[in-house]
Amino acid sequence: MxxxxxxxxxxxxxxxxxxxxxxxxxxxxxxxxxxxxxxxxxxxxxxxxxxxxxxxxxxxxxxxxxxxxxxxxxxxxxxxxxxxxxxxxxxxxxxxxxxxxxxxxxxxxxxxxxxxxxxxxxxxxxxxxxxxxxxxxxxxxxxxxxxxxxxxxxxNGYFRGERVGSGTHLWKFSEAVKAGEMSPAEFAEAEASMSRxxxxxxxxxxxxxxxxxxxxxxxxxxxxxxxxxxxxxxxxxxxxxxxxxxxxxxxxxxxxxxxxxxxxxxxxxxxxxxxxxxxxxxxxxxxxxxxxxxxxxxxxxxxxxxxxxxxxxxxxxxxxxxxxxxxxxxxxxxxxxxxxxxxxxxxxxxxxxxxxxxxxxxxxxxxxxxxxxxxALTQSGGVVVLKGNLAPNGAVLKPSAATPSLMVHRGRAVVFEDIDDYKAKINDPDLDIDETCVMVLKNCGPKGYPGMAEVGNMGLPPKVLKKGITDMVRISDARMSGTAFGTVCLHTSPEAAVGGPLAIVQNGDFIQLDVPNRRLHLEVSDEEIARRQALWTPRIAPPDSGYAKLHHSHVMGADTGADLDFMLGCRGAPVGKDSH
Known part of the structure; x- marks a missing residue:
């Protein structure tokens, strides 16, 4: 240029x-x-x-x-x-x-x-x-x-001779504690090495x-x-x-x-x-x-x-x-x-x-x-954009942080209606889940959380971790920290809080992830999806005051950058008249 x-x-x-x-x-x-x-x-x-x-x-x-x-x-x-x-x-x-x-x-x-x-x-x-x-x-x-x-x-952080990556090892050590491979005292000791x-x-x-x-x-x-x-x-x-x-x-x-x-x-x-x-x-x-x-x-x-x-x-x-x-x-x-x-x-x-x-x-x-x-770590890097009846406007996945064997997967949905529902259920030994399932988290998008928190890399249930399993397919309308890893489908759009298809996924539904063909598919007929969406009502009441109300009223979908709709375009910096 x-x-x-x-x-x-x-x-x-x-x-x-x-x-x-x-x-x-x-x-x-x-x-x-x-x-x-x-x-x-x-x-x-x-x-x-x-x-x-x-x-x-x-x-x-x-x-x-x-x-x-x-x-x-x-x-x-x-x-x-x-x-x-x-x-x-x-x-x-x-x-x-x-x-x-x-x-x-x-x-x-x-x-x-x-x-x-x-x-x-x-x-x-x-x-x-x-x-x-x-x-x-x-x-x-x-x-x-x-x-x-x-x-x-x-x-660099170091813990007992091992490089400690901020964020990345927080997730790893946390999962190791749940799996019984690391003690809480060791986790606390590692804290001092994470941010030196x-x-x-x-x-x-x-x-x-x-x-x-x-x-x-x-x-x-x-x-x-x-x-x-x-x-x-x-x-x-x-x-x-x-x-x-x-x-x-x-x-x-x-x-x-x-x-x-x-x-x-x-x-x-x-x-x-x-x-x-x-x-x-x-x-x-x-x-x-x-x-x-x-x-x-x-x-x-x-x-x-x-x-x-x-x-x-x-x-x-x-x-x-x-x-x-x-x-x-x-x-x-x-x-x-x-x-x-x-x-x-x-x-x-x-x-x-x-x-x-x-x-x-x-x-x-x-x-x-x-x-x-x-x-190269992977010959086809970048961010994969997945589409299908579960994500008409798109979802994203990071191949370099995912498990190759899970890039084509079909599994039974285990649904969490929001982050509180996830926290209430994930450690329950009676939760009906195994490593073949697909974890689904709803209502964590730009309007839903609100703000779209970094909770998409849901920690696995202890009953699965104790088998030595470290990754499962996870799908949500949330984000995840850039320090995180796993076969995680994120930013699913439209989000659940506005009635996107993610909102009507039920426990027991089967979901197909096909990364090579860029597909995220809910095995439910179009008629059943339409019937469920007709019955859907928002789970979360919109905020009624403050910035939260402004954000909820005007934030756009993750597929367009989650900016406020009235802030698009270059408005320039004109010098106004001095009022003094």
Missing amino acids: TFKPAKWPRKLRSQEWFGGSSRDNIYHRGWMKNQGFPHDLFDGRPVIGILNTWSELNPCNAHLNALAEKVKNGIYEAGGFPVEVPVFSVSESAFRPTAMMFRNIAAMSIEEQMRGQPMDGCVLLVGCDKTTPSLLMAAASTDLPSIVVTGGPML SAGSCNTMGTASTMASMAEALGMALSGNAAIPAVDSRRRVMAQLSGRRIVQMVKDDLKPSDILTREAFENAIRTNAAIGGSTNAVIHLLAIAGRVGIDLTLDDWDRLGRDVPTIVNLMPSGKYLMEEFFYAGGLPVVLKRLGEAGLLNKDALTVSGETAWEQVKDVVNHNEDVILPVER
Whole structure:
């Protein structure tokens, strides 16, 4: 793609606040000066908002203040005026009922901060998995020059000589306790090894996936995704990004110049190659909707189908993000995709260079971490999109985290009407279930939970675990953590809470999963499905107040990104009339 930088100098939008000698200009400058800013900072240089998602209740982001200082240094060095702005910080580890419910309000509130304040460009300082898409959605909506700086992953965890992947081992150890293979005391001892440094998940969970998506989309500098949070090179990356955003403002290099269809295609193929989280599907669909790109589930299946998964990281493989960085990180993966003809090489990035110019000379330093294609974890990676009478609008499955022998399966449904029903029944020794059954969880989609929690990777019943079984086919309208694993069909659309076919599945129904043919089928006649749907009534009353009501009234289906229906499209960041 050819990009023509804007002529510089030019009048910036921040000058509507700070430039000139009117009463209103003096009002805005005067208040800012109570912080000790010299007058010449308001002379027409770019004002850069550092949108900081720091929060002590968001552990992945609790170190971002130190990175913000490095970003400021870079902005000052390049002749800009940095202003740090705290924004809505969504934590997957602490928010209830689920962080996903608040991704959209975060995006909406941050967009209005960008739109209504004197920023010429923005540094999106993110970490935990919902902060990255929410800030990218806001940037796509306002189209202000923006660059992503992620906080980076934690260092490897170790427990009794074994690598411990955040999230991934939580599920494994929890199942081992239920199976009687690990004591509760050992589980508690392992807790101390799971999070031994600042940063986000050290697996290829959703946080690391979305950091990789930001880089693959071209919205972060090359190499940003994998640098550990505590590595000094993470601070260097922050400072360089601060320098770069100033030039982006001068060039008027905007998200709409970068977030093209070609960029989204690169990201989808990258997600396949890294064994990325299924949550990336929802987030990229939402970001595309904000910038006006018509991206669909079919694009995910078509583009990822023939891409091998070559990154040997948990939950699909055995290593962690620390080793991924040492091996060369995402630039090596992008180079591999380019060599295989699977990268849109001319896609523009925030660096001003193309995707290929940035990676063509990088070197793979560990071929057991970033594998040769002939040793790929799976030759057909990506996210599988399943359709059929149980999922007319689609469901998704991650092959690299699934059991090959279960990819074609027929089993008897064991139904849980909602998450509370699941919790009440799953440990009951009299539950009529065995490893051949299909576990079905309802009412956990965007409207149902509410917010679409990460409960789709339902833990197996102890009676099955004690047989040594570690995986079963599971189907729901929920999400699952990117750190999780298993043969799990997720995001089933339409969801049960709006009367989708999932809502009328009954105990004893037989369900067919056929991944090679992309099929998810309920063995019930069309007439019986229609009869059951005619009798169906919602199980959950809609909220009657607050954001929960707004969310329930306007959230769209998972198959379109679960954004709010009135937030689609790029609305730009016009400068309104000053009211003072």
